[in-house]
Amino acid sequence: MSDISALLLWSLTLFLIGIIFLPLTTFFFNRAIDKGYIFTKTIGIFLSSYIVWLLASLHILPFERLTLLLVLVALALFNLRLVVSLKKRNMWEIPWKWIVGEEILFFLCLSFWSYVRATEPSIRGLEKFMDFGFVNSILRSTFFPPLDMWLTKSPDYMGGHFINYYYFGHYITAFLTKLSGISSTITYNLMMATLFAFTFSLTFSLGANLVHFFSTFHKKISPLNICLIGLLAAFIVTLGGNLHTVYLFTSGYPNEDPKPPWQLELGYHPERYWY
Numbered sequence: 001m002s003d004i005s006a007l008l009l010w011s012l013t014l015f016l017i018g019i020i021f022l023p024l025t026t027f028f029f030n031r032a033i034d035k036g037y038i039f040t041k042t043i044g045i046f047l048s049s050y051i052v053w054l055l056a057s058l059h060i061l062p063f064e065r066l067t068l069l070l071v072l073v074a075l076a077l078f079n080l081r082l083v084v085s086l087k088k089r090n091m092w093e094i095p096w097k098w099i100v101g102e103e104i105l106f107f108l109c110l111s112f113w114s115y116v117r118a119t120e121p122s123i124r125g126l127e128k129f130m131d132f133g134f135v136n137s138i139l140r141s142t143f144f145p146p147l148d149m150w151l152t153k154s155p156d157y158m159g160g161h162f163i164n165y166y167y168f169g170h171y172i173t174a175f176l177t178k179l180s181g182i183s184s185t186i187t188y189n190l191m192m193a194t195l196f197a198f199t200f201s202l203t204f205s206l207g208a209n210l211v212h213f214f215s216t217f218h219k220k221i222s223p224l225n226i227c228l229i230g231l232l233a234a235f236i237v238t239l240g241g242n243l244h245t246v247y248l249f250t251s252g253y254p255n256e257d258p259k260p261p262w263q264l265e266l267g268y269h270p271e272r273y274w275y
Helices: 003-020 022-028 039-057 065-088 096-118 128-139 168-180 184-217 223-239 244-249
Strands: none
Touching: 003 022, 003 039, 003 065, 003 096, 003 168, 003 184, 022 039, 022 065, 039 065, 039 168, 039 184, 065 168, 096 184, 128 168, 128 184, 168 184, 184 223
16 A cells, blocks of 8 residues: 555545544534534544443453444444434534635645655654554454553463553554554554644634634634634644754754753754754
């Protein structure tokens, strides 16, 4: 599978999960200017993955793709039933322009950070190897908790040890990996890109809606300005966390001897900056 195909399939998987949960999100975010559309993905991923995790933890249904699909079908039927209730309350209104806009924004962020990860996709350094191992251990599990990747079953000890760590984030990655059918060597990096895309798009929605609510009590703000303020909020939260990037434009310093940027020689040295 090519990188582009994997990106499109991953994006389609997230989109379909979001569409399933559009009625439930509309119910919770009915006063929002975008009806909370971009939150459909996060709500959908959390609820569906948690139900599957609960079924596998109670040894009711195994952690298999069929189980995932059955749970999603059941949740889709629940959301279809909710549409009827929303229509009776005059709460069912689909904000098509916001849906299209936020989907484009999410896909652009997902594609951008996928490209960033593609420049150095190796799963090594810091806790990457451990995270990747946990994801694969979960993928090999039928029921939960999953076995520890270092202390699993062996010819000398058939009992095995369970993961003694908080692993739900790793599990969500495994959940989406099994659902999409993409190799975990690819979805590891796609999940990192997804976190970036969610951070940006969800912050955009929150920022835009805060301005929208403010405008209902004061001077009306145009949709364009609402979007611009939402983008500014998303940029600050996602990419403006601190000023450490300033060191990219200096000669750099050894990690053991940090210095303020004004004490270093100016110059563009991306190979020395560990962003």
